[in-house]
Amino acid sequence: MSDTNGPRALLRRIRVWLIVFVVCLVLSGITAFPLVTELRLLDDALDGWAAPAAELLPGLAEWIDRVRGGLETADEQSPYLLYGTDWLAFAHLVIAVAFYGAYRDPVRNIWVVEFGMIACVGIIPLALICGPLRDIPFWWSVIDMSFGVIGILPLLHVRRMIKRLETGTGTESWTGTRTESGTGTVQSGRP
Numbered sequence: 001m002s003d004t005n006g007p008r009a010l011l012r013r014i015r016v017w018l019i020v021f022v023v024c025l026v027l028s029g030i031t032a033f034p035l036v037t038e039l040r041l042l043d044d045a046l047d048g049w050a051a052p053a054a055e056l057l058p059g060l061a062e063w064i065d066r067v068r069g070g071l072e073t074a075d076e077q078s079p080y081l082l083y084g085t086d087w088l089a090f091a092h093l094v095i096a097v098a099f100y101g102a103y104r105d106p107v108r109n110i111w112v113v114e115f116g117m118i119a120c121v122g123i124i125p126l127a128l129i130c131g132p133l134r135d136i137p138f139w140w141s142v143i144d145m146s147f148g149v150i151g152i153l154p155l156l157h158v159r160r161m162i163k164r165l166e167t168g169t170g171t172e173s174w175t176g177t178r179t180e181s182g183t184g185t186v187q188s189g190r191p
Contacts (some may be wrong), residue, residue, distance in 0.1 A: 010165050011106070017158045018103045021116070021151075022096045029092025031084050036075045038120075039068040063137060095119070106162045113162065117155045123148030 008030065036068035046054040046061045052060035074081045099116070101109035124145050 006009070007165055007168050009101035010161055010168070012159045014106050014158055014165065015103055017154050018099055021154050021158070022103075024097050024151075025092055025096040025099075029089045029096065032089035032092065035085055039064065039071050043068045059137070061152075063140060078115050093114065100133075101161075102158075106158075110162050113159050116171065117152050117159065120148040120155065123151075126134045131171070141142045 042119075044065055071082070095116070098112050099149050102112040125139040127136075127144040127148075130136075131138065131144070136144075
């Protein structure tokens with residue numbers, strides 16, 4: 001008997017979405033470590049094989065060149081400044097680990113998903129306030145804000161699925177206990 005619409009299938013879909021989100025979070029984190037190298041490669045690409053993109057978006061090419069110069073100067077003269085981006089990377093990885101709780105028991109740990117949604121919303125005021133303070137072009141702040149918008153979409157979907165799982169037939173905790181609908185009796189064992 002196939003369980004394509006039941007709680008097990010819903011749990012499977014929740015977990016797949018959480019894995020996708022965590023993979024993106026981890027990739028975002030680990031790419032914050034080698035920023036100097038990444039900017040060199042990107043700037044060189046815009047001068048080489050990606051020159052058509054640079055011609056189409058000259059503001060982008062100028063911005064990448066400026067950021068590369070700033071990062072190289074910081075790396076040569078004050079490498080401790082890049083320690084801040086190491087902490088940024090670490091924060092992404094730690095937040096990704098927190099999502100294991102939601103993976104393990106989504107109903108009980110829905111707060112992790114909601115925390116992620118709050119963080120996504122927080123990207124927007126951060127970009128709007130700190131972007132101008134740090135001389136970031138507005139169009140780049142829009143790109144930064146898009147991470148919050150794109151990030152919240154799968155989390156909203158996951159939250160809706162968790163709520164459906166929670167209100168399905170029998171409230172089930174996916175760590176080993178189940179409460180029978182209407183009885184309040186707790187039974188042990190995995191569903």
